[in-house]
Amino acid sequence: MKRRNFFRTVLASGVGMVTAPIIKAAPPVNQSPAKPETNIATARAIPRTTNSMPGKYPGQVVKVNHSNSIVEGKPSESAAYDMLKEGMLNLTDETDLKKAWLHFVNEDDIIGLKVNPIGGKLLSTSHAVTQSIVKQLEEAGISRSKIVIWDRREEQLDDAGFTADNYPGVSFMATECYDENKSYINAEGRFYSEDWIDKDHFLYADVEGEYDAYTMPYMVNGGKNSYFSKICTQKVTKIINVPVLKNAGTSITACMKNLAFGSISNTGRLHKALWHETSAYACAxxxxxxKVVLNVLDGILGCFDGGPAANPQFICQYKTMLVGSDPVAVDRVAYDVVINKRIQEGVQTEEKIAGRKFMEIAQELQLGVCDRDKIKLKEISI
Structure with missing residues (x-):
């Protein structure tokens, strides 16, 4: 989806109108603009559970490298399976793979695999990694009928090959969905997606943008609330996060970004004003x-520039996988991988400290460990 015309003042008739943006006075010269007010205090006040981030293994990450994980330019499923196995066993200190998986899920769970299909066939969560997760869940006693592969956008899932033909017995869901004619609007003129946002759960931010007819189906609603998908709030009981190792400018888009911007509506307004905050706040x-109990970061293929889109000239073979319950720690290790690659390729000369901001916010929210010196990294080569 092209992020265009976010601040147009007119929407096509039949789609609906959105209030025009509020124009505020510019800040004094040399003074950073104040951040918009949010409802993060509401999230912080809600009691945590035994499954709350950073999960069972705070501050722990297993990095598995496999020199033969790419065959004929594509991720190898057999290699991905072995990488995932090593990651799970080493994270949990188990010798039995089924026992390792049962640290996180059980046969009564409805398990959502949150993939990242934005890069289409070029650079999305690989089928090698996704199929390996499904296979190992089955081996752990989880029925395929209890597995849901999901993302925000149905069309991106389809384009990336996340379909019933490729995953028989597994369910597929998307917040932004369409009918058999690929229309996002039903006979009454409402978005089908409106039935998939939960208005009892939302991230409020005192900033709003206006969306045109092209963009509106990908936002679902305007205003100052970003509603969580009912996939998260009602459908699944556990989430396994399966992002891709990509850059986002001088930062990264990995665990938290995949979760945050993939789980809420009305995100266009947040990219410029609250990108770092949203990446952390939504996860709080x-x-x-x-519900997010495990992160399996697919770094077999990734990119070092042009992310999160897929630009062939920037796609690279990291040949790695990161596994951990702590999304902040996984992102911090992933950040080093991407930034080192960017420096190696001459895209930037040194780390830009601001690139870590979303991880620092997440650590302050007790979602995980950002301090690199406090992360226990176990690195394995196959």
Missing amino acids: FPPLRD
């Missing part, structure tokens, strides 16, 4: 904080 609310 119960639909994500209390």
Whole structure:
């Protein structure tokens, strides 16, 4: 989806109108603009659970490298399976793979695999990694009928090959969905997606943008609330996060970004004003904080520039996988991988400290460990 015309003042008739942006006085010269007010205090006040981030293994990350994980330019499923196995066993200190998985899920759970299909066939969560997760869940006694592969956008899932033909017995869901004619609007003129946002769970931010007819189906609603998907709030009981190792400018888009911007509506307004805050804040609310039990970062293929889109000239073979319950710690290790690659490729000359901001915010929210000296990293080569 092209992020265009976010601040247009007119929407096509039949789609709906959105209030025009509020124009505020510019800040004094040399003074950073004040951040918009949010409802993060509401999230912080909600009691945590035994599953809350950073999960069972705070501050622990297993990094598995496999020199033969790419065959004929594509991630190898057999290699991905072995990488995932090593990651799970080493994270949990188990010798039995089934026992390792049962640290996080059980046969009564409805397990959502949050993939990242934005890069289409070029650079999305690989089928090698996704199929390996499904296979190991089955081996642990989880029925395929209890597995849901999901993301915000149905069309991106389809384009990336996340379909019933490729994953028989597994369910697929998307917040932004369409009918058999690929229309996002039903006979009454409402977005189908409106039935998939939960208005009892939302991130409020005192900033709003206006969306045109092209963009509106990808936002679902305007205004100052970003509603969580009912996939998170009602459908699944546990979430396994399966992002891709990508850059986002001089930062990264990995665990927290995949969760945050993939789970809420009305995100266009947040990219410029609150990108770092949203990446952390959304993860602090119960639909994500209390359900994301495991992060499997797919770094077999990734990119070092042009992310989160897929630009062929920047796609690279990291040949790695990061596994951990702590999304902040996984992102911190992933950040080093991407920034080192960017420096190696001459895209930037040194780390830009501001790139870590979302992780620092997340650590302050007790979602995980950002301090690199406090992260226990176990690195394995196959």
